[in-house]
Amino acid sequence: MTDLKSVKSGLEARLAELEARAGRIEADLAEPLSADFEEQATEREDDEALEGQDALLGREIVAVKAALARVDDGTYGECTRCGEDVGEKRLEAVPEAALCINCAREVEQH
Structure with missing residues (x-):
């Protein structure tokens, strides 16, 4: 945690x-x-x-x-887009991350 x-x-x-x-x-x-x-x-x-x-x-x-x-x-730690967990490793790498990896990928594609 x-x-x-x-x-x-x-x-x-x-x-x-x-x-x-x-x-x-x-x-x-x-x-x-x-x-x-x-x-x-x-x-x-x-x-x-x-x-x-x-x-x-x-x-x-x-x-x-x-x-x-x-x-x-x-x-x-909650994705601001879908509400899922952003993920411990992602937050360690990018503490200001607002999106889970899936939502971040979707946003980058658009």
Whole structure:
């Protein structure tokens, strides 16, 4: 059986790490562009990559917060789509997993 206290602690640590990374990316994106036009082109490319990373981090933050909410409301480990057990091994690998492996595969196919 899953130890919810350690799961919650791990999710909270992951959330803090993700939010710190997102904060650093947002600070980098807020930096003004260089006056040098060639340097600006490089900075814009870097900013595009950072924006992509920020979007991915944002989705992961949402998933971790949702997992924490499921821990709090007692539904952690239940598939949010079909209600079946997500599975101990899946939760060990992906603690924020909201879907059982079957539902996750179905969602990926669509």
